[in-house]
Amino acid sequence: MKTFEYTAPDSLDEAIALLAKHGDKAALIAGATDMMQRMKIGEAEVPDCIVSLSKLHDLAYINVADGAVAIGALTLLSDIERSEAIQKQYAVLAEAAASIGSPQIRNRGTLAGNVCSASPAADAAVALLALDARVKIAGSDGEKQIDIGDFFTGPRESCLEATQIVTEIALPAKGWSGSSYQRTGLRRAMDCCVASAAAALIVNADGEISDARVALGAMAPTPIRVPAAEQALTGQVVGEELLAEVAAAASAAAQPISDIRGSAEYRKDLAGVLARRAVGTAYKRSRGS
Amino acid sequence: MAKQLLSLTVNGERHELAVDPRDTLLRAIRDHLGLTGTKEGCGEGECGSCTVLLDGKPVCSCIMLALDAQGREVTTIEGIAEDGKLHPLQQAFVEHGAIQCGFCTPGMIVSAKALLDESPDPTEDEIRAAIVGNLCRCTGYTHIVNAVKAAAEAMSGR
Numbered sequence: 001m002k003t004f005e006y007t008a009p010d011s012l013d014e015a016i017a018l019l020a021k022h023g024d025k026a027a028l029i030a031g032a033t034d035m036m037q038r039m040k041i042g043e044a045e046v047p048d049c050i051v052s053l054s055k056l057h058d059l060a061y062i063n064v065a066d067g068a069v070a071i072g073a074l075t076l077l078s079d080i081e082r083s084e085a086i087q088k089q090y091a092v093l094a095e096a097a098a099s100i101g102s103p104q105i106r107n108r109g110t111l112a113g114n115v116c117s118a119s120p121a122a123d124a125a126v127a128l129l130a131l132d133a134r135v136k137i138a139g140s141d142g143e144k145q146i147d148i149g150d151f152f153t154g155p156r157e158s159c160l161e162a163t164q165i166v167t168e169i170a171l172p173a174k175g176w177s178g179s180s181y182q183r184t185g186l187r188r189a190m191d192c193c194v195a196s197a198a199a200a201l202i203v204n205a206d207g208e209i210s211d212a213r214v215a216l217g218a219m220a221p222t223p224i225r226v227p228a229a230e231q232a233l234t235g236q237v238v239g240e241e242l243l244a245e246v247a248a249a250a251s252a253a254a255q256p257i258s259d260i261r262g263s264a265e266y267r268k269d270l271a272g273v274l275a276r277r278a279v280g281t282a283y284k285r286s287r288g289s
Numbered sequence: 290m291a292k293q294l295l296s297l298t299v300n301g302e303r304h305e306l307a308v309d310p311r312d313t314l315l316r317a318i319r320d321h322l323g324l325t326g327t328k329e330g331c332g333e334g335e336c337g338s339c340t341v342l343l344d345g346k347p348v349c350s351c352i353m354l355a356l357d358a359q360g361r362e363v364t365t366i367e368g369i370a371e372d373g374k375l376h377p378l379q380q381a382f383v384e385h386g387a388i389q390c391g392f393c394t395p396g397m398i399v400s401a402k403a404l405l406d407e408s409p410d411p412t413e414d415e416i417r418a419a420i421v422g423n424l425c426r427c428t429g430y431t432h433i434v435n436a437v438k439a440a441a442e443a444m445s446g447r
Contacts, residue, residue: 102422
């Protein structure tokens with residue numbers, strides 16, 4: 001491997017200053033599971049300078065307050081998986097995190113890292129899109145928060161600049177009644193999904209959906225939502241016909257590519273199957289079963 | 290690039306090593322400390338033969354920069370036996386035919402130990418999920434799962 005300079009700053013300010021100094025000659029790492037593997041197989045360029053966030057322990061937190069959850073950028077996927085608060089209120093995220101890699105990968109990989117990979121198949125990213133997550137970004141010109149939907153700009157491309165750091169992922173207090181993550185892969189673990197779907201619903205006491213989110217992974221250059229499915233669900237009680245409508249809307253919205261893991265036709269079909277399962281399961285959970 | 294100082298604890302002992310920034314934790318363990326029980330299989334974090342415990346949690350040491358282990362506690366397979374006696378997991382692996390070529394074994398045992406530390410009475414599904422990041426080309430996993438179950442029972446005095 002090409003040689004590089006390694007620094008592990010002691011504070012976020014120091015990290016920001018280092019990025020400002022080195023610009024795109026520097027790369028940030030947290031758990032580095034994605035980055036290291038890609039550097040070793042030659043898929044990612046070895047940077048001149050690696051800035052490791054390993055000392056920023058203050059950025060590892062899951063703060064629950066008034067129904068909202070703030071997740072620090074260095075929070076491990078294994079901690080998300082095990083968080084009772086997230087399992088209970090944001091099951092789709094706990095399930096998505098639990099589906100990534102292996103225990104070894106989840107004990108190093110971070111939630112923010114999965115988001116920053118900006119892979120259209122990034123499991124946590126798809127779940128977060130269905131939860132209206134907000135991404136906090138820090139740079140030398142201050143801090144800002146953006147909708148996660150605006151974060152992804154293309155396959156493995158985000159709006160994050162070389163001098164910026166994601167510091168937190170925030171889940172607003174929407175009061176989701178039920179949510180679910182469904183994915184299909186070629187293996188039970190340790191692979192990128194062939195396709196995935198995430199659903200989150202707010203359901204009133206009469207079983208009527210007042211708000212719905214449906215998101216798809218590996219169906220487009222970025223994770224996407226399916227507005228047609230969401231609109232079809234709003235104000236309705238879930239039944240077989242409605243689920244079929246959701247499936248059709250998801251398949252129609254899917255614009256996947258054919259690649260080593262599956263054909264575009266297969267993926268388009270899977271979009272409908274998984275969206276139906278995600279919505280169906282989210283609805284069952286919201287009705288208390 | 291000049292070497293940098295790495296201080297870390299391995300199997301209960303403090304070490305200070307001068308490492309190349311490119312050195313992985315695996316390289317530090319094997320080449321700097323001579324602890325060759327941890328293996329390099331794929332070098333990409335896919336096979337798990339490089340699994341060690343980092344502050345008690347299993348990680349792939351081949352995709353972790355050694356310098357990222359600054360100040361951390363690492364346990365390798367060499368640190369699993371207690372006072373020169375085989376850990377119940379190691380004993381169970383031997384007794385249940387869970388070892389053929391032995392290459393995956395250190396990583397398997399480390400992953401299984403972490404599981405039993407967290408869940409002393411795991412179901413078969415939980416055992417399989419815990420070792421899902423450890424590939425074995427020889428055994429077909431059945432004896433490995435049985436060994437972990439047996440070790441769990443032995444450790445809880447059942």
